[in-house]
Amino acid sequence: MMTRYALAILAYVVPTFAIGFVWHLVLFEQYYAALQIYRSDIIIPFGLLSMLIQAILFAWIYHKGFAGQGGTWVGRAARYAAVGALLSWSFTTLAVAAKNLMASVPDYIVIETAFTIVQWIIVAPLTTLAFAPKAGIKAATA
Numbered sequence: 001m002m003t004r005y006a007l008a009i010l011a012y013v014v015p016t017f018a019i020g021f022v023w024h025l026v027l028f029e030q031y032y033a034a035l036q037i038y039r040s041d042i043i044i045p046f047g048l049l050s051m052l053i054q055a056i057l058f059a060w061i062y063h064k065g066f067a068g069q070g071g072t073w074v075g076r077a078a079r080y081a082a083v084g085a086l087l088s089w090s091f092t093t094l095a096v097a098a099k100n101l102m103a104s105v106p107d108y109i110v111i112e113t114a115f116t117i118v119q120w121i122i123v124a125p126l127t128t129l130a131f132a133p134k135a136g137i138k139a140a141t142a
Contacts, residue, residue, distance in 0.1 A: 012059070034103060073132055081125075
């Protein structure tokens with residue numbers, strides 16, 4: 001079970017960091033600069049620590065709430081993506097928009113909602129595969 005948790009944690013941290021770095025600091029750097037929301041000296045280790053904490057909790061949520069469910073792995077991934085994205089969106093988008101100064105709250109909500117959707121389209125299937133029985137992994141990759 002520890003291997004499944006480790007894989008699920010990696011399934012969250014690796015794509016979330018990679019997508020987040022490219023999304024926020026490369027592709028949409030000017031968009032976020034125009035929002036005037038980020039500090040000039042972003043503290044990347046804090047972001048990684050935050051992702052690690054989230055990954056541990058999301059792995060536990062998947063294990064307790066989705067791993068034992070019936071249906072296809074795609075169905076479990078879709079249900080998990082919906083729950084994970086909504087939960088993430090509540091603390092990465094709504095809460096930030098509620099308490100941080102920024103040039104445009106609606107623009108921030110649009111860009112962060114898009115990020116959350118992209119993130120969970122990738123994270124949910126990877127997490128589902130991390131918890132899949134060995135036969136399920138072979139069937140899913142065949």
